[in-house]
Amino acid sequence: MSTARTEVEQWDVVDVSVELRSPGNPFDVRPRAEFRLDGPQDGRTRRQVEGFYDGDGVYRVRFMPEQVGRWCYRVAGPDGATLAEGAFACVPASGDNHGPVRVRDASRFRYADGTPYRPFGTTCYAWTHQPAATQERTLAALGDASFTKLRMCVFPKNYAFNAAEPARFPFERHDDGTFDLTRPDPVFYRDLEEQILALQRLGIECDLILFHPYDKGRWGFDRMDPEADERYLRYTLARLAAYRNVWWSLANEYDFMREKSMDDWDRAFATVERYDPYRHLASIHNGTRMYDPASLALYDHHRPWVTHVSLQHWDVQQMRQWRTQWSKPVVVDECGYEGDLPYRWGDLTAESVVDTFWTAVTLGGSVTHGETYLHHGDAIWWAQGGDLVGDSPARIAYLRQVVESLPDDVAPLDDDRRHSAPTLGIEGTVYLQYFGRHRPAYRIIELPDDTDFTVDVIDTWTMTSTPAPGTYRGPSRIDLPGGPGIAVLARATE
Amino acid sequence: MSTARTEVEQWDVVDVSVELRSPGNPFDVRPRAEFRLDGPQDGRTRRQVEGFYDGDGVYRVRFMPEQVGRWCYRVAGPDGATLAEGAFACVPASGDNHGPVRVRDASRFRYADGTPYRPFGTTCYAWTHQPAATQERTLAALGDASFTKLRMCVFPKNYAFNAAEPARFPFERHDDGTFDLTRPDPVFYRDLEEQILALQRLGIECDLILFHPYDKGRWGFDRMDPEADERYLRYTLARLAAYRNVWWSLANEYDFMREKSMDDWDRAFATVERYDPYRHLASIHNGTRMYDPASLALYDHHRPWVTHVSLQHWDVQQMRQWRTQWSKPVVVDECGYEGDLPYRWGDLTAESVVDTFWTAVTLGGSVTHGETYLHHGDAIWWAQGGDLVGDSPARIAYLRQVVESLPDDVAPLDDDRRHSAPTLGIEGTVYLQYFGRHRPAYRIIELPDDTDFTVDVIDTWTMTSTPAPGTYRGPSRIDLPGGPGIAVLARATE
Numbered sequence A, B: 001m002s003t004a005r006t007e008v009e010q011w012d013v014v015d016v017s018v019e020l021r022s023p024g025n026p027f028d029v030r031p032r033a034e035f036r037l038d039g040p041q042d043g044r045t046r047r048q049v050e051g052f053y054d055g056d057g058v059y060r061v062r063f064m065p066e067q068v069g070r071w072c073y074r075v076a077g078p079d080g081a082t083l084a085e086g087a088f089a090c091v092p093a094s095g096d097n098h099g100p101v102r103v104r105d106a107s108r109f110r111y112a113d114g115t116p117y118r119p120f121g122t123t124c125y126a127w128t129h130q131p132a133a134t135q136e137r138t139l140a141a142l143g144d145a146s147f148t149k150l151r152m153c154v155f156p157k158n159y160a161f162n163a164a165e166p167a168r169f170p171f172e173r174h175d176d177g178t179f180d181l182t183r184p185d186p187v188f189y190r191d192l193e194e195q196i197l198a199l200q201r202l203g204i205e206c207d208l209i210l211f212h213p214y215d216k217g218r219w220g221f222d223r224m225d226p227e228a229d230e231r232y233l234r235y236t237l238a239r240l241a242a243y244r245n246v247w248w249s250l251a252n253e254y255d256f257m258r259e260k261s262m263d264d265w266d267r268a269f270a271t272v273e274r275y276d277p278y279r280h281l282a283s284i285h286n287g288t289r290m291y292d293p294a295s296l297a298l299y300d301h302h303r304p305w306v307t308h309v310s311l312q313h314w315d316v317q318q319m320r321q322w323r324t325q326w327s328k329p330v331v332v333d334e335c336g337y338e339g340d341l342p343y344r345w346g347d348l349t350a351e352s353v354v355d356t357f358w359t360a361v362t363l364g365g366s367v368t369h370g371e372t373y374l375h376h377g378d379a380i381w382w383a384q385g386g387d388l389v390g391d392s393p394a395r396i397a398y399l400r401q402v403v404e405s406l407p408d409d410v411a412p413l414d415d416d417r418r419h420s421a422p423t424l425g426i427e428g429t430v431y432l433q434y435f436g437r438h439r440p441a442y443r444i445i446e447l448p449d450d451t452d453f454t455v456d457v458i459d460t461w462t463m464t465s466t467p468a469p470g471t472y473r474g475p476s477r478i479d480l481p482g483g484p485g486i487a488v489l490a491r492a493t494e
Helices: A132-144 A186-201 A226-240 A262-275 A316-326 A350-362 A392-404 B132-144 B186-201 B226-240 B262-275 B316-326 B350-362 B392-404
Strands: A007-009 A014-019 A032-037 A046-050 A058-063 A069-076 A082-091 A101-103 A109-111 A120-123 A149-153 A171-173 A179-184 A205-211 A246-251 A309-312 A330-334 A366-369 A423-426 A430-434 A442-446 A453-459 A464-467 A475-479 A486-492 B007-009 B014-019 B032-037 B046-050 B058-063 B069-076 B082-091 B101-103 B109-111 B120-123 B149-153 B171-173 B179-184 B205-211 B246-251 B309-312 B330-334 B366-369 B423-426 B430-434 B442-446 B453-459 B464-467 B475-479 B486-492
Touching (some): A046 A226, A120 A330, A179 A186, A186 A205, A205 A262, A226 A262, A246 A262, A309 A316, A350 A423, B046 B226, B058 B226, B316 B350
Parallel strands (some): A007 A082, A120 A366, A149 A205, A205 A246, A330 A366, B120 B366, B149 B205, B205 B246
Antiparallel strands (some): A014 A058, A032 A069, A430 A486, A442 A475, B032 B046, B032 B069
16 A cells, blocks of 8 residues: 655655564564656666564655656565555655755765755754753754754763653663664654654754764663664664755764774665665764874775765864865864863853854864753753754854855865965955954955955954955955954955 | 183183184184083083184183083184183072073973973064164063063064164175175174173073074075085074073074075084084974974974974964974974964964963973064064063963962873863872863862862963862862863862
């Protein structure tokens, strides 16, 4: 029996449900489906997809069509018998549906439809493990803010300021508190899917963390054996890979997971590659600060299945070096959080966080925000979500607005001799230059000799943009307000 | 004829003058002297010293006795004939005379008498090339400030904001503007010596820069041939090496001197080693920012004649790495300057400079200050001296006061697991920990279980120290004011 809609937008989810009875653990049974586009075939027109058991005797197969046209499908049981067949029309995407995010080049992302995508991320690691009312507040806060990516974990979090037991887990729990790792909990996943879709409606990519060390044996999800890991990944991928706004973060702070080896991560990446037909963005995030890169056994980000570099580092001045080193977009997914926790990773001023964002973005990278204030109600944003109370989100939104006002093709301009500060732009057309902690009384900006430019002086903290009088060409003296956190935006006049 | 005093303090200057007539260029003649301490001999009791021509038919030999006792000397002419003989009593040093600064270990300096010395430097590169009134103001400003080291050049400076022609040069000048590099100007050197002694009276070490690139062919001192370099160095060393507060900085930004090779620097170091009998501190200072150490051809600071590392770098967070790399004290002699010049090296806020000082010092290094404000009268401190108008010198003085209140043996404590922020101290006794841009509401400080500690909370900007109530032992929660630039000082009670 098929419940697929007969018409679906490109990059939306087709969900085919079938009923199937079999002896034993129903999660051990996985239907397989083939989706095929009418017409000439290429790699993206014929897809093998694994289904999953959704409880109550129902199995599902989910599919994200990447091409417009008429698709046929056939779902088969473990014995090869046809369980369902059907067809649907895939129609062009509409509204805010731009498809999944892809890597464009060594410093940039874009959506599948070509629209630029820029990560302005935040973190709520365990927000889906909080009470429903807190989750609602989180979504409301995200709706008011301007973030385009959220880092969040599948597994719950056992950590400082994170002691509460969640209501549900990814696996069935026995009365003695242990988990049946062969029996995922469909209700848990349905709730998770609902929130991934809620993020999608807000235009937020879900950077989903598949493993993390903040368990410490309390529930044991950080020390499952390879078979359980594989079973967990296949189930998660079968359920979630069809959601266009999902990214795979193989782990948060993988190097703090003593029970896992580099081989385990290679194997996990291979599983993700095998069971994600759409090749969503995939990365792995380190925990150490990489003060001394030579001595750190960092996961090899050169490997082809690592689509982009998801670093933890507190000094984004090195962004250009990282981009050059890996030739992939670099997202500093932890640079320290705005807050006042008694930990060095969670006690930064908003000024410092905003400076980090502007520095990284004008050097051609991205940064992820987090908020860690004590004593603000029942939740700390970085883990539980709830309310945003800090001063950086509004400034990050302003930065996003400035960057999105630039032409799509802006890229980092790495010529240090020409540009005496980090500069994003297009040579000859537009330059966004950021001075950071520097606060010159004026600067000589190197503009082309053959075009007139207008220049705006931007205060990144007050979020104001003030035109410098007149137009400029060639080396141009631009008077500046003399404080830190200033940027200039020069645009060629038409 | 000898004019040596019959009694001299240890590490003071003995000056023996002789008259000698010889045909040709009198600067080509160099008397030599031997100084010998009565009693059992060792390496420091018998010294060969080269003299110099001081004009008007007078030659001088200068000597710094490093040991108390009765010294005899004999000065010989180029033909070996005795020009002078004599003796003097070297008596113990008194007052603020602690002798020259030596390297104590891989992170620390001390004076020859064992007193701790800590570099809190500033820069007035060309202050001795300014009008006399400006030089007086410079000395007055240094007297009011709290710096213990001054970086300054022998040669004049031709650079942005440094266009004026100095009144005198190290060499005689022809009417056509060229210099006779075989004829130093004794009057120039006498003025220089006077200012080195003026610094000595203020307790300031003179970090004397022997070569620099800020000439660009205007006078040609940056492109003399090896013979002229050697002649210049021997004359300078013969005159100045007996001053206990002199350090040799072989060059400022040596890598910007296209006319010099690494071999030239090796040879210059060898000349300094040969003609400085006292082995004053010697270093060489880079110009590039070393963003990528692997790609930079940095002078090899491992070489034995480099007593300490004199870096230019803008990110002193790497201090521990540098100390470990070279096993020598590290002085960041340029980290950017407080000011508002239109250059990225001269436009930092005082807050940023003060943070850099505290960071470097608690990480076990040192930093040098500079000031580059536009529009403050006729001089910019960093090059010309004059007046200090910035906000960092008072805070640097406060840091010096805090550090000097600690026991002599404090050293950087590199155990990151125990100390969650840069810490200077002695395990079990005293800890000075700095949080920099971090501003936790409180921190858990790891104190020993077996001793009571008092804890002061220091605001590095307001220069206030507030005792935390009570005493502490073991892991201790210390409430903090929640702003950046905070340090804590924990001391064991007696």
